[in-house]
Amino acid sequence: MDKVNIILVGFGRVGRAFFELIKEKYDDCLQRYGLQVELRGIARQKGIVLLSSTQKVLSPSYFAEDDLDNLADWIKAITISDLLDEFREGVLVDCTPSNLISGEPGLSLFRLALDKGWHVVTASKGALALWPDELKELAKKKGLNIKASAAAAAALPTLDVGRRALAGSEIMAIEGILNGTTNYILTRMAEGLDFDEALKEAQEKGIAEPEPSMDIDGWDTAAKMVIIANEVLGTEIKLSEVQVRGIRGIKKEIAEKASSLNKILKLFGKCYREKASSPWKIEVGLALLDPVHPLARTSGTSKGIIFYTDTMGWVAVTGGQSSPKGAAAALLKDIISIYRP
Amino acid sequence: MDKVNIILVGFGRVGRAFFELIKEKYDDCLQRYGLQVELRGIARQKGIVLLSSTQKVLSPSYFAEDDLDNLADWIKAITISDLLDEFREGVLVDCTPSNLISGEPGLSLFRLALDKGWHVVTASKGALALWPDELKELAKKKGLNIKASAAAAAALPTLDVGRRALAGSEIMAIEGILNGTTNYILTRMAEGLDFDEALKEAQEKGIAEPEPSMDIDGWDTAAKMVIIANEVLGTEIKLSEVQVRGIRGIKKEIAEKASSLNKILKLFGKCYREKASSPWKIEVGLALLDPVHPLARTSGTSKGIIFYTDTMGWVAVTGGQSSPKGAAAALLKDIISIYRP
Numbered sequence: 001m002d003k004v005n006i007i008l009v010g011f012g013r014v015g016r017a018f019f020e021l022i023k024e025k026y027d028d029c030l031q032r033y034g035l036q037v038e039l040r041g042i043a044r045q046k047g048i049v050l051l052s053s054t055q056k057v058l059s060p061s062y063f064a065e066d067d068l069d070n071l072a073d074w075i076k077a078i079t080i081s082d083l084l085d086e087f088r089e090g091v092l093v094d095c096t097p098s099n100l101i102s103g104e105p106g107l108s109l110f111r112l113a114l115d116k117g118w119h120v121v122t123a124s125k126g127a128l129a130l131w132p133d134e135l136k137e138l139a140k141k142k143g144l145n146i147k148a149s150a151a152a153a154a155a156l157p158t159l160d161v162g163r164r165a166l167a168g169s170e171i172m173a174i175e176g177i178l179n180g181t182t183n184y185i186l187t188r189m190a191e192g193l194d195f196d197e198a199l200k201e202a203q204e205k206g207i208a209e210p211e212p213s214m215d216i217d218g219w220d221t222a223a224k225m226v227i228i229a230n231e232v233l234g235t236e237i238k239l240s241e242v243q244v245r246g247i248r249g250i251k252k253e254i255a256e257k258a259s260s261l262n263k264i265l266k267l268f269g270k271c272y273r274e275k276a277s278s279p280w281k282i283e284v285g286l287a288l289l290d291p292v293h294p295l296a297r298t299s300g301t302s303k304g305i306i307f308y309t310d311t312m313g314w315v316a317v318t319g320g321q322s323s324p325k326g327a328a329a330a331l332l333k334d335i336i337s338i339y340r341p
Numbered sequence: 342m343d344k345v346n347i348i349l350v351g352f353g354r355v356g357r358a359f360f361e362l363i364k365e366k367y368d369d370c371l372q373r374y375g376l377q378v379e380l381r382g383i384a385r386q387k388g389i390v391l392l393s394s395t396q397k398v399l400s401p402s403y404f405a406e407d408d409l410d411n412l413a414d415w416i417k418a419i420t421i422s423d424l425l426d427e428f429r430e431g432v433l434v435d436c437t438p439s440n441l442i443s444g445e446p447g448l449s450l451f452r453l454a455l456d457k458g459w460h461v462v463t464a465s466k467g468a469l470a471l472w473p474d475e476l477k478e479l480a481k482k483k484g485l486n487i488k489a490s491a492a493a494a495a496a497l498p499t500l501d502v503g504r505r506a507l508a509g510s511e512i513m514a515i516e517g518i519l520n521g522t523t524n525y526i527l528t529r530m531a532e533g534l535d536f537d538e539a540l541k542e543a544q545e546k547g548i549a550e551p552e553p554s555m556d557i558d559g560w561d562t563a564a565k566m567v568i569i570a571n572e573v574l575g576t577e578i579k580l581s582e583v584q585v586r587g588i589r590g591i592k593k594e595i596a597e598k599a600s601s602l603n604k605i606l607k608l609f610g611k612c613y614r615e616k617a618s619s620p621w622k623i624e625v626g627l628a629l630l631d632p633v634h635p636l637a638r639t640s641g642t643s644k645g646i647i648f649y650t651d652t653m654g655w656v657a658v659t660g661g662q663s664s665p666k667g668a669a670a671a672l673l674k675d676i677i678s679i680y681r682p
Contacts, residue, residue: 160506161506164678167374311496316660329509
């Protein structure tokens with residue numbers, strides 16, 4: 001049995017779902033994987049709450065009934081750095097928002113955690129999409145993991161399939177429908193709505209953010225493709241090298257034209273190279289899929305990815321719940337895979 | 342760098358494809374995984390050929406140009422047991438046919454290999470479907486692996502996804518379209534052929550065997566489901582406990598009725614339990630899928646599997662080349678995963 005210290009940073013929708021999930025799965029992790037997953041602290045903008053100390057370990061049920069929002073005793077004096085020192089080793093679970101311009105707060109967090117000997121498991125995309133080389137190098141030097149399943153389409157298993165399930169084969173190309181918001185909009189446009197109507201509906205349903213740029217301009221898809229390619233192909237592509245075209249304001253006529261050609265319109269991430277000696281390229285843009293394409297039926301908020309290989313043919317994965325719980329499950333999976341490879 | 346001794350047993354279509362593949366991938370295994378995959382011997386009904394010895398290691402290129410069938414010097418005096426002793430440790434790669442009644446020759450081979458401290462990687466289904474408990478116990482006792490990706494839908498990654506990509510989630514049910522022959526027949530019947538015509542066409546195209554019982558009576562699907570369930574769920578279900586109904590001689594009217602209901606007819610393997618405290622059950626039989634079911638478009642010789650989970654929603658995998666090369670690639674993947682977990 002191994003004890004795994006967890007420090008959770010970020011307490012938005014995914015952070016909360018992770019908090020609930022590790023309570024729910026505490027016994028299961030112990031029984032199935034021999035892992036005692038102990039949440040030691042939660043850090044968020046308001047401050048840090050220390051849930052247990054090395055001297056006094058609180059069982060998860062202790063804080064099950066509290067509403068953390070209302071806890072009066074956020075220990076503001078404690079920094080994340082103090083927490084990392086206090087528990088010495090474990091996993092920093094990053095549930096902060098993805099900032100695709102600065103990479104923060106992820107970047108500083110990862111540097112700090114790795115420097116202090118902690119593994120990182122992240123749901124945020126910024127740091128890894130912007131500084132893949134630096135972070136890879138740092139983790140390697142320290143013999144630690146940065147795992148990003150939750151940032152790379154979450155409950156849809158993109159990295160595990162690309163790395164493990166296809167081991168020994170050569171991946172020739174990757175294609176993905178990786179953004180639920182744009183896929184929902186395009187699905188509704190194929191059903192007759194125009195772009196603004198479809199976006200508005202997605203916002204009303206809580207699928208699209210009030211500020212939807214990152215999704216509709218294609219950057220969310222691009223960041224996910226970068227993380228997937230770098231992990232699966234061993235490349236060090238940066239987000240700035242990706243050619244990105246989103247779907248903002250596309251005309252209804254494009255959707256109608258696609259239907260009239262019996263094609264399905266998707267926002268597609270593609271990673272490929274011209275020939276084996278060429279560098280890998282990532283592109284994000286609209287694609288017209290033939291109805292028999294394995295991802296053509298990936299509609300609504302669903303996601304999917306396909307790997308083309310030399311020896312195993314193509315392998316497509318679809319599904320994976322698009323929700324904070326799905327992302328939390330991907331974080332927990334990464335924690336398990338660090339300790340139980 | 343690790344040196345991996347391989348003894349290949351069985352030299353039919355899959356065995357030959359594996360022989361070709363590890364020549365093709367020799368350098369790649371070395372560079373990407375630090376594994377020197379050395380084929381030490383091939384055992385088949387005609388005899389055993391010893392390709393190298395511990396004293397004199399032959400490079401793969403040495404036998405690249407030989408047609409093994411015409412080698413005069415099959416060393417018939419050497420038994421598999423001698424080969425295992427000679428090289429002391431490594432992986433026995435089993436490419437013998439699947440016998441779902443006796444489990445042989447797999448069963449005897451696995452016992453022998455494990456007893457002598459060798460890992461087993463297999464493309465045959467019999468032994469694992471018939472004696473899951475004994476073989477699991479034996480491998481565990483010896484601290485060795487029996488890996489069966491190639492027997493569990495081959496290039497379609499069923500076991501890796503079920504075990505690794507969904508780690509930490511609870512699998513509630515598994516459904517699979519796991520047999521290319523029956524799926525081809527049903528696809529052609531949906532297009533208007535009757536059963537005999539579709540079977541005859543599949544045989545002419547080399548998709549169906551001249552003796553197609555194992556496929557059309559559902560036993561191939563059942564054996565794959567047993568292997569998948571036991572590996573992914575940790576059960577010890579035996580093939581004899583599975584309720585199996587195949588598609589032999591099904592009437593054209595059934596396919597027509599399915600089309601008229603806008604449903605898609607599939608031979609489906611299902612693994613489920615009534616409630617969390619009930620035992621797991623496996624059933625194989627015809628299913629009428631709604632067109633939006635993630636496996637509904639898995640047509641022709643394609644295969645697919647879907648896992649229903651508590652925290653990640655459903656995850657479906659489709660594709661994976663149905664060919665001897667695809668099976669060989671699954672064998673190589675299992676070898677890599679033993680040495681590079």
